[in-house]
Amino acid sequence: MYKKLLGQTLIYGIGAIAPRIILFILNPLLIYKIPNEGFAVFTQLYALISFVNIILSFGFETAYFRFSAEKGQEKKTFNTSFWFLFATSSLFLILCYIFNQPIADYWGYHNNPEYIRWFALIAFFDNLLVIPFAWLRFNNMPIKYSAVRVTQSVFQALFTAALFFWIPESFSKSIGLDENVDYPFFSNLAGSGLGVLLLFPIILKVRFQFVFSLFSKMIKYSFPLMLAGLAFMVNENFDKSIQLKHISPEEAGAYGGCYKLAVLMTLFVTAYRMGIEPFFFKQMDKGDAKKTYAKVAEYFAFFACVVALGIIANLSWLKTLFIPNKSYWIALDIIPIIVIANLCFGIYYNFSTWYKVTDRTGVGTIISWMGAGINIGLNCLALMYYHSMIGSAWATFGAYFVMMTTSYLLGQKYYPIPYRIKKMTFFIGLLMIFSFITVYFFKYNFWLGNLLFLIYAGILIYTEKDMILSRIKKR
Incomplete structure (x- = not known):
């Protein structure tokens, strides 16, 4: 049992760390190609996304593990968790589209309101995948979990490099990518969308079921976890989210x-x-x-x-x-x-x-x-x-x-x-x-x-x- 646990831990470690290493290797390209002021925009947007993801996911990944472990509750927990996160993410996406320009004006992106739309779509896709990824972990599928994570990161890195070096600038501008700082952000959006496609077979397992009594227990359990996650993100990203001001x-x-x-x-x-x-x-x-x-x-x-x-x-x-x-x-x-x-x-x-x-x-x-x-x-x-x-x-x-x-x-x-x-x-x-x-x-x-x-x-x-x-x- 311990040997199996150690093996799975190592594989999950690859899934958690390899994407960060891939994006870390990509970082010199971004720094070389993007001027300081452009990279400031890139950094701030990612800092903001990290806060939004914590709030939208509401600690439900851990809550899913906790309540799925109870006998006969796994399917109910899976369905209830997915629909809750789908609802919160959809609401956020709709609000960002309705108030697109005012939000862009507040954060200083007057001429780039599309950043807010991309930002909202990335958050939507990422939170849509929280429970499917948790389902893989709960059902002891570490290889598939890590394979999807790494595939997303490799695709994002290669797509970013392609936009910088191989895809004609005229084509990039025709799809709304007017500045090179747009490239890594748009690549992230594409990578998040790819994740939905790769995990779509798991999403198809979701049934139209929402158990309110179970949801009440889950929300009470997950709320402190969300607060702790927010605190961690404050320590990691608060500085970068306000520096431009x-x-x-x-x-x-x-x-x-x-x-x-x-x-x-x-x-x-x-x-x-x-x-x-x-x-x-x-x-x-x-x-x-x-x-x-x-x-x-x-x-x-x-x-x-x-x-x-x-x-x-x-x-x-x-x-x-x-x-x-x-x-x-x-x-x-x-x-x-x-x-x-x-x-x-x-x-x-x-x-x-x-x-x-x-x-x-x-x-x-x-x-x-x-x-x-x-x-x-x-x-x-x-x-x-x-x-x-x-x-x-x-x-x-x-x-x-x-x-x-x-x-x-x-x-x-x-x-x-x-x-x-x-x-x-x-x-x-x-x-x-x-x-x-x-x-x-x-x-x-x-x-x-x-x-x-x-x-x-x-x-x-x-x-x-x-x-x-x-x-x-x-x-």
Whole structure:
């Protein structure tokens, strides 16, 4: 059973991470071809879509899993969930078409109201697929799930490249693509539509059934999940969604482009989360569970800190490879801050074990919104009063740092886990000192930065030599 679970987790991991890697590889093309101000538009629209998707899906993916597990409820849950999300998505789509121009005027797209229509269609298609994708997972079809996800991403990437290099510009303009910033957005719309076609056989399984008593239970269950999801999106995208109103389009575009390079750290944390969550719950009833959680957190901090400094030390060539347009480099200094912020989020994820295994998930929602509130407050201060894109990066760091610290302190009160917190604090503190030296004194110099990286890795390996030797002996 565990072997099967591990195999499925790895396949689902591919489905979750591979699309992000594909789009990350596509990012240098977008940065090279799209000017800063155009990329600012692209970044803002995607930030807004992320918020809309959380609201429209309303946490019903998890609710579907929860209530489908009850005997005889799977079909009722499938039908009720699908029609609810179809209704919310359709209403959103209709409103965006009716108030197309006023919405475009409010967000500064006076001359491009079509962006709002595309935006609404992407959200509609994506939310139409939430329950069909969940159905694949519930019915143990990880290969099909991942195949559809990866196919969508490959198609989107190839379609974007085709619009830039192979499809005549005259044809693009004939279908309403007047600027090159339109290409990736339209490709996303096409990719979302392709997803509907690929999962159409599952959609055909839906029956005209809506169980109000079941829906009432599901909505109560999913509402806190939606709030927690919104808080996460605030921390990820609030800065990018409001920057165009407070800093120049050039700075906002550069911020969005450089922020995407920090995805390298996000991918590391995401891969870890995909594999470790089932493990946490499998260990919860064992007598040595707390010691296991402590060791896992320390291992994560060890490797994640090394990865973080490795990224920061090599920005001199990573920027050339992934940010080929030099006008974007004005925002380069946000990358170390965002990388370390994502490290803090990964450690927070470890520290969140206590409220998951003790069924206090409401506390997780409160902590998430505490972080979101800090993010909003610091972003408003940084952007409205100081017009600082660097301030936006520090707002993200501040939110995740407070969430990490708060979860640790509360966990030690309600479910004490013997983390070696002094050791982990040493890892993070030294990382921040070495990162500061690399950025402000070495100016991202490749040789000096990597010399410092080797020294840092050596120090961490020396402090953990007993752990490393014990693992080698066991093997």
